[in-house]
Amino acid sequence: MKRDIRILMHTHWDREWYFTKDETKVLLRNHMQDVMDYLEENPETIYILDGQSVMIDDYLELEPTQEPRLKRLIQSGNLRVGPWYTQTDLLLVHGESIFRNLYYGIKRAREFGEPMLVGYAPDTFGHASQMPQIYQHFGIESTFFWRGFSELKAKKSDFLWEGIDGTQIFGVNLATGYQGAKYLESDASLLSERMAKLMSVLDAYSASNSRLIMNGHDQMPLQRDIKQVITALEKLYPEDNFSLTDFEGYLHTLNKEDLEIVKGELTDSKHARIHRTIGSTRMDIKLLNNEIETKLYHTLEPLAVIGERVGIPYPHGVVEKVAKLLFGAHAHDSIGGCNSDAVNQDIRQRLINAKEMVDTQIDLHLRLLTMANKETDQTIVIVNPLPEKRTDEMVSLEMITRTKNFLLYDESGQEIDYVIEHQQIEDAGLIDRQVAARLKDIQVYRTKVYVSVDEMLGLSARYVTYEEVETERAEEVQSIESMIENQFGQLFIENNQLHYRHKATNRLFTNVLSIENSGDAGDSYDYSPPVNDWVLNSKDVGELSYQVEKRDLSEVIQLTIAFDVPSHQTERENKQATTQVEFTGTCRLFNNDPKVYVELNHTNVTADSRYRLVFHTGIVTNQVKVDGYLSDQFKPVYLTEPLTIWEQDNWVEKPVSIETMQSYLSLTADDQFNLYTKGLKEYEVVGDCAYLTLFRTFSHLGKRNLVNRPGRPSGIEIKTPDNQLTNTTFTFNCAFDFEQIETQNKQAKSYLTPFVAYQRKAFNRFNINPRPNVALDEADVTLDLGQCVVSAVKCTEDNQLFVRLYNPMFETENLTLPPGTQIANAMEESLHVVEQVEVRPQQIIQFILHH
Template identity: 65%
Template structure:
């Protein structure tokens, strides 16, 4: 065979890991100076800048005068940038974050030249099954990656990867890794020895006569003697062609009609570790990230669309800034949490900064919208962030008043009923510094209420008013029995376990929700059970103190759940449980809603522990339904085939049956269903009839060797990371569960759960003073689409201030919706295509539309 030995020069650039992003910025300046000098001296050379456009920004931040020089090399095709903004994780972040990462990455690359439209994800810990469609929407027809492939997927490392909707891209597994030909030897004998290790692997796995030699590594400087190396390589392989190449040329050499077809996620761990349990590492960081993503995509962006109708300029700059902060924390190591303590501290601080920006912009928008209501200064604004009509909703609303009592009125001056959740008295001078500066002593009441809303149009605002009254709020009713119920079911505690009675079937779910404590001998990459584990459940090691409140619009059960568990690994090995830990758990039921809403507060006190919420579903099933990126899929409960062969075939990591979902996990059989909806808890395992949802885990090292599920060398490096024990870290976990009553698709219920109505009161006292704007007016516009089962992923304004909506079809059948307003199909780059009156999406298909004002 006359082979084409295609050498691809590149660098893999982890912006942070056990080193900080600021260290790599300084290194990048030196790296780029060498690369550009080499490319200018050797204009036939192609160099891949790791598929991420952020490297442009990081370099020019320190050397802005080099912009024209860099631009010239990108325009000529010597330097290839994009399509990503950063090398993101492809399982743990929000689906919108994947779209936006590509959007901003391609957009930035286009400012310098032609972007590299290749789905290059060399080191990512697994690949979601929706990625082929996402890639195709950006005009990307191929993906190159290292981790996640095995012969269970295909015999050859070149294949066609078919996504959940049927979209296909060329998949290329880098069989010798992205670092396989790093630092190629110049001396002929040593080079031949090296190539004798590389070429047999590529000969075995390549589907054509092309062989891709990846000449690069983590922060590796450009190999300046590459042309001399190539001359020696030509002497070793005189019958073969030796050339510098790029990804596109390699794909062009493949006969796509002869490639095998691969489906599903790429998460096999035969040749490279995939770290299937990294989804529960540093849950403080992951939960903070999810909170920002939800507030950005589900609240701020649609709120700002409504605000633009009211005369408030859309905050494009804030959205882009927050997005890029997020993407900087979404790299596989960064969001994975597998970093040094110093780096994780920096990541967390950047996320806190992003949260402040998002939360402040949301409050500012709501405040300006209230000021737009010239009819009354006692205004409450309610916003529906979804472009569809909502009915029978409950709004959590915070009211600040000088009096204990107040009344709320709708647009027709009719009094609205509500229920009080809590009320606290505080000093107004601690809120508004002007009060303190004037030496005023003003006390105010901060009251949280639940306000029922019968209906509200899509993507709209309703304006209510309030009136302070000098009367006491009535105390909530405290029943004598420790149980709460609504039309769907009853929650109660019996024999020290939480139980639920389904009123429709009369079935009783005993120990429906419990807390599991086990050991963790793993590291930042992987949970690993200790060799002598001792697994405890709150049923046996817990004590419950129960209080109940019944109000008209909600019923609440609070459990002070005290567990006695091992404090550390030594106690666990000795089977000693001497540390009391508390989970303060609130469960709420609402009228007309079958879900049980759960909030857990916990402050960690233990080391080398893992905590999971366990749901006793009563359902035996071989498959579990979950959501991925804008899609639903069925996953096996137990990974039978890979688990049966992994040791015999020498997989580098055990393919444990711990999986990742985005926002729901559902077990079903012919008679029943049980679904858990989550806010940021994405790692689950199904054992027998129980769904185990990981809350958090604690451990001591970035990497460790010889774990039970991961034999051999440590992943990363073997350094201590005491912060990962999360001692004194306060956690808030939020999720809901439902014994099946709803006939809605779970994706729609999850979107509704994650996108509640937003309410805001125009307050007398504020941290910051702002002037009313003459351009801001009360808005009565709305956009209520009949989505017919389609689910909204995002609603925002494009750079041209056009309303852009991304939808997806989670169902197994095609769905068509009518669009009453002028609408266009759109690209993922948010550009208009053709005018449409209806939109039809196939099963699991994603659709982008622009609807004009």
């Protein structure tokens, strides 16, 4: 059979890894000069710029005068850019970050020519099951990738990939890697030997007579003698046809009817490592990233929609800047944390900068809303960031007052109840420099409270007021009891352990929450159990001290979990535990809410360790329900088939049964356990326990011959002492309940999108003027979405209201939308008017509303 051998010229451009993004920017300048010279000299050549448009920006930052030249080569089709803005991870970041990365990548590429609409993700550590649909929303009908494939998925490397909703796109596994034909030899003998190895693999795995050869590598310069190499190849294989190609050219040779169908996630590690436990590497960076994503997508954007409606200009530039700072940290190595210490320091600082921007913009919007109340300065604004009606919820509010006590009032003057979480005295001069400049000594009270909110319509805001009073308010009742409760259950301490009694079923869940410490002999890519591990659990060796506080709205256990653990691996091997570690925090119950809200604080003082929360659920099952990108899915608790064959089949990495979720997991048998998390995404289920990784510490970027990963090191073997996270302080948040529900995804969205409240304060870091035409209205956007879940509420670039939602249920949801609603694509472009829409199971839809 005559083979159609297609050579694709490209570079894979890691912006940072064990080198910094600033180093690669300088290298990129030289690389682009070389590539553009060659393409102009050889106009029949196609070159792929790694599928990420950020390379345009990085290059033009140093060579702005070269934009016309670059644009000509992109418009001519010689240089292919997009669809991504950066080469993102496809399991660990927020689902909206995937949409926005593609949005900004395609948008930037369009400014120079036609974007490459191919889901090229060559080196990403696995692919989520919702990606076919996400790709298709951007007009992308294919993906080319390296990691995640095995023969358990399909016999051939060309297939149809079916997403969790049934969407099908072309899937092409790069069977010889994106680097298989790097630096092809000019010597005929060496070239023949090299090609024999490549062709044996491609002949075995290709589903047609076409063969795709990837001529490129990490930061690899363009191979200038490629034409001479092709001439030599034509002599070696006179029966075959050789040509330079792009991805689309290869796709045209495939026949859908001949292809197998592959379903679900692409996370097998037979041919390439997936690093299934990278989800807990550098948790300081991952938690910071998650905090920014949540604030940007769940709070700032919907808040800015309300602001735009009442006269505060939508902060398009701030949103884009923050998003692109995030995308710069979302490359598989970057968010993976598998970098040198210097790079991780840079990533963390860039995320801190992004956090400062998003926090300040949220604060500014809320402050402008409070200043719009002309009736009183004693103003608090409360915002519902979801386009749905919500009732009987709590909102967290920070107050700064001159008096210790204050009263809150609703619009009708009725007093509103609240509960104090924390209060401290501060010097007002540390908040507002004008106080210090005037040599005033003013003490204020900073108080964090939870306020009860009876009802709010969707995307609405309301004012409440406050009064500073001298009258002593009833304090929290400190109880000698060891139990807190509400109408759903009782949480109590007995025999040095936490237990939960579920009132509806009268089931007792003993030792419901504890902390596990174990060793970690791994590297920045993978947790690895030490050969001689010593696992300790706080329930067995710890001491649990506590104090109970009870109020009408809330009951809380203030607790400290302390236990002795090894300080480093040598102590662990010798079964020595010389270092005491403490986790302090709260377990809180609210009225009308079945969840137990857990917050734990910890400063790390140990090395070579892994810490996990252990939830003893009493439930044994073979599957776990979790959320993926804009979807629900069931995952096996144990990867039976891969774990049965991985050694005899020579997989490059053990397919450990440690998985990734987005924000919740649920276990169901006779009882049900639901766990909701903020940024904690790595879990394992063993027996009747669910394990949630808090963080891990280790010594090197890469190591060789790990227990679960034989052979060469991933990355390079350099010491990374920062990865021990010495003296790093963490705050972990999660919530759990034992309710029999199917709407965990909707619950998780509500958990991550609480009401927002803000007090107009007398003391501020910066002075601003009120906007003269801002007036808070009584408008709202209240949609009846059934069980569909909102993913995004934002303004398009021309300030239309854009909503993205999805149906996580396994039944179709029928929605009635407001008159004039237009279905939109993922580029936020209107398609057609619709008022009634069926949303299939796991389907994503986007629409534009008039508001």
